[in-house]
Amino acid sequence: MNKINFKPILALATAIIISSCGGAKTSNTETAQVEKTAIQVYAFNVGDILVKDISLFNPGVDVGQSMQFSNTAYLIRHPKGDLIWDTGLPDGLNQMADGSDSESFLMKMPVTLASQLEAIGVAPSEVEFLAVSHLHGDHIGNVNMFTNATVILQKEEYDALFNGETPVAEVADLKSNPSVQLAGDHDVFGDGSVVIKRAPGHTPGHQVLFLDLVETGPVVLSGDLYHFAKNREFRGVPAFNTSKEASLASMDSIEAFIKEKNATLWIQHDFKQQETIPHAPEVIK
Template identity: 30%
Template sequence: MTKADDETGVLLYAFTCGYITLPTTYFIAGGEGKTKVPACTFLIDHPRGYALFDTGFSDRFVGLDKGLGKIVDMPEDHPISDRLEALGIDPARIDWIINSHLHLDHAGGNRLVPNATVIVQEPEWEFGLAGEDGAYAKEDFDTGHRVKKIAGEYDLFGDGTVTVFPTPGHTPGHQSCRVKTATGEAVLAGDCCNFRRSLDEMKPPEQVHNLDHYRGSLATLSELRRAGARIFYGHDPEFWSQVPQASELDLTTIES
C-alpha cells in the first residue's frame, strides 16, 4: 500500500541525491565560473505503485575525494535508498524507475532500488551501452534490472496522471515526465532544461548532443509552462532551494 489513494491522488516528493561542481557553461551557454548543482530526484506515489524519477549519484561517491570524487559531493545520507528509508519506504518496494537519461548523476542510485523496472527511451539505452560518452557509467545502469525500453510518449499507469515524454538534445534519448497531482501539474524536466534562466532565455548549454533537438525540447517545456505547469528544472540551485525536501509537494507554493 502506498500513501496515495483515490482521494489524495498522486503525491510527489523531492530529494537531493548529491551535488556536482562544473563549469557553468556546462549548464547554460555564456555562463561564468563554476556552479555547484544538485542532483534532483523525485518519488511519485500513485495509488497503484511507486515510481522514481531519476536516482541521483551512486553511493560509491560517499567519502570519495579522488577522481570524480573531487567534483562530486555525496553526503552520507543522500543515496536514494537512505532518502526513501527516511520516509519509511523500503527501496525494495519501488516498482518503477523513470530515468531521464543514463548519465551518472541521474542513474547512479538505480542499484540501490533492486526490484524496480527501469523505463528508458530505446535510443538512450543504446547510446549509453555504446560507451562513447564519459558521463555514462555502465556499472550504474547496466545492472540486470528489468528494462522497459520505450519509443515516444508513455502513460505509466494508463490514467494520464504520469506521462513520460521524449525531450532529446542533451542526450539522444532524454525524456521528461508530466505528473498530475491534486495541487497542479508538475513537469520533471531533467537535463533538457537545467536552469529557470535556460527557459526564460531559451538558452541551451554550450555543449549538447543535438542542438536542434535541444531547442525543440525547450520549446515544448515553454508551452507547458505557459499552460500553467510547474517546471522542475534539472540542475537549478536557486530554484531547488525553494522546493521542500522529503515532504508532499504542494505545487501551488512552487514558483517556476
C-alpha cells in the same frame, strides 16, 4: 363532468424529467472532469555539484563564473505503484569527504539516497517502476538498487545503457529486468497523472516527467532540458548536448506543453529553485 385533457400535463412532466436527467448528467460529467488521482511526491537531494565555469551550459554567457547545482531525484507514489525518477550521484560518493574533483566539476554526496528512502519507510526493492531522464552519471548513480523495478526509457537510451559495446556499471544489474522501451510519450498509470514526455537533444533519448498534483498543481520535472533559470531564459544549449537542433525543438515542444497544462517547471539542477521545494521527509501533494 368535464373531461381533463392530460396531453399538455404529460408533455410538461416529460420535459421536466428530461431537463432534470440532463442536468444530472452534466453535473456528473463536470465532477469526473475535476477528479484527479491523488499522488504523493518525495524530493531527494542526491548530490551537490559545483560547476566551475557556468558558460559550459550557456555558451558565451557568464564565462569563468562558477555556480552551485542541486541534484534532485523524486519518488512518485501512485495507487498503482511507486515510480522513482532519476537516482542521482552514486551513494558511494558519500564516503569521499572531499568529493570527486575534476576540471569542470566538484561533486559531493552529503546524504545517501538509500538513507533518505529508509527515512520514509521505502525499500528500493519494493519500488515497482524506474525511469531516468537520461543516461548521464549524475542521474543513474543508484539505479542498481532498484532491483525489482520495471525500467521505463526511450529506446535510444535503453540501448545505450544496456546494449552498447561498453557496459555501464551503474545499471548492469537491471539488464534482465522488465522494461518499457519508448518511442514517444507514455502515460505511466493510464490516468494522466504521471506522464513521460519525450524531449531528445541533451541525449538522444532524453525525457521529462509531467505530474498532475492535486494540491500543488501541474508540474514538469525538467531532467536536463534546462539546468538553471538563466539557462531557460537564454535557451542555452550545452556544447556537449548530442544535438542542438533537437534540444531547441524539445524546448519548444515542452514549453508549449507547459503552457497548455498551465504547469510549473521544476528545474532539477536549479539550486535556488530547489531550495523552495519541500524535500523528504516532507511530502508534496
